[in-house]
Amino acid sequence: MGDAPAAATGSPQALERVTVTANGRGQTRQVQAISRDELQQLAPGASPLEAVSRLPSVNFQSADPFGAYEWSTRITVRGFNQNQLGFTLDDIPLGDMSYANFNGLHISRAISTENIARTLLSPGTGSLATASSSNLGGTLQFYSVDPAAKAGVEADQSFGSFNTRRTFIKAQTGMGRMGGAYISVADQRSNKWKGAGDQSQQQVNLKYVNEIGSDKLSAFVNTSRRREVDYQDL
Numbered sequence: 001m002g003d004a005p006a007a008a009t010g011s012p013q014a015l016e017r018v019t020v021t022a023n024g025r026g027q028t029r030q031v032q033a034i035s036r037d038e039l040q041q042l043a044p045g046a047s048p049l050e051a052v053s054r055l056p057s058v059n060f061q062s063a064d065p066f067g068a069y070e071w072s073t074r075i076t077v078r079g080f081n082q083n084q085l086g087f088t089l090d091d092i093p094l095g096d097m098s099y100a101n102f103n104g105l106h107i108s109r110a111i112s113t114e115n116i117a118r119t120l121l122s123p124g125t126g127s128l129a130t131a132s133s134s135n136l137g138g139t140l141q142f143y144s145v146d147p148a149a150k151a152g153v154e155a156d157q158s159f160g161s162f163n164t165r166r167t168f169i170k171a172q173t174g175m176g177r178m179g180g181a182y183i184s185v186a187d188q189r190s191n192k193w194k195g196a197g198d199q200s201q202q203q204v205n206l207k208y209v210n211e212i213g214s215d216k217l218s219a220f221v222n223t224s225r226r227r228e229v230d231y232q233d234l
Contacts, residue, residue, distance in 0.1 A: 032056070034119040036145065044158040045166045045188045047108050048116055048142060049075050049097070057123050063231045068188070069199060070106055071099045071230060077123050080137025086130050089142045090220060093131045107142060108201075109224040112186050114156075114168060115205050117145040144220055146209050147180035148172045163198075164190035179210025179217070197229025 032055050039051050047067030052075070053060035063072035075082050075097060087094040087104075089111060095104035120141040122130075130139045151174035158166040170184035182205075189200040206221040 030122060030124050032121045032123070034121075036117050039113060039116055039119070042113060044114075044156055044168065045186075046113060047073065048111075048113050048119065049073065049107065051113075052119060052121060052140060055121055058121065064190075064193065064199070066190075068108060068201065069228060069231065070097075070108065070226075071228070073097065077121070077138045077140075084137040086132025086139040087142075088131055088139070090144055090218075091131055091141070094142075105224075107140075109203070109226065110222055111142065111144055112168070112184055112203055112205055114170065114186075115145055115182075115184060115207070117143045119143070144205075144207055146218075147175060147182045147207060149180075150174045160190070162191040162193050175209075179208060181206065181208040192229060192231060194231060195229075198227075199229065200227045201225065 034051050034055070038054075039048070042051055043066065045066050045068060047062070049060050050062075050067045052058055057078045059074075059076045060067065061072075061074045063069050067073055075085070077085055082097040085096065087097060087107060089105075089107065093104050094110060095106055097106055099106075120139075120143075122139045122141075124138060130141070132139060150172070152172045154170045154172075156166075156168040158164070158168075166186070166188040168184065168186045170182060172182045173180050184205045186201070186203045188202075189198060191198045201224065203224040204222070208219045210217045
């Protein structure tokens with residue numbers, strides 16, 4: 001039977017420095033975000049829901065590549081369908097993304113994708129603070145971009161197959177003592193890839209922001225007109 005070595009009895013030594021690194025500091029784990037840069041990677045005229053489909057647990061389907069044909073769009077989060085999800089724009093309730101909904105607008109009709117600043121997805125049960133009556137399966141919160149600090153005009157013209165064409169023009173006043181505003185106009189048209197007929201949409205967004213001390217006053221106006229020829233069920 002051998003003898004075990006004696007334990008060291010020397011005094012402990014203090015380490016000079018210990019560094020612990022945590023990724024994602026300051027972020028809530030159950031909330032996933034789509035930034036403005038990621039939204040701008042979408043094809044012009046694509047539905048904002050198309051960007052959300054990149055997130056885990058999200059499935060988005062549509063009969064057209066832009067997700068613009070509302071009758072065919074379907075979105076689920078963790079198996080919950082769109083009737084069980086909550087949708088808001090600047091914390092204002094939207095509809096449940098169904099074609100003939102009774103409780104608000106479809107996000108594609110509420111705002112142009114170019115004017116969205118960020119999108120937040122809460123895949124768990126929606127917060128009680130979310131202004132929605134259908135957020136059992138999670139919430140999607142869209143936020144509009146504020147006017148730019150400097151005045152300017154931007155324009156974008158797109159063309160594609162099946163006679164697809166889209167024009168987007170946006171004018172900024174710049175921020176001044178009386179606040180700032182922008183107005184954008186979008187006109188999108190394309191033929192159906194299957195069957196006769198076309199899809200078209202005209203949309204105008206207007207936003208005004210004025211910062212008064214520590215308070216912020218904002219107003220958002222939207223108008224949208226759509227004309228759709230249905231795809232035959234495949």
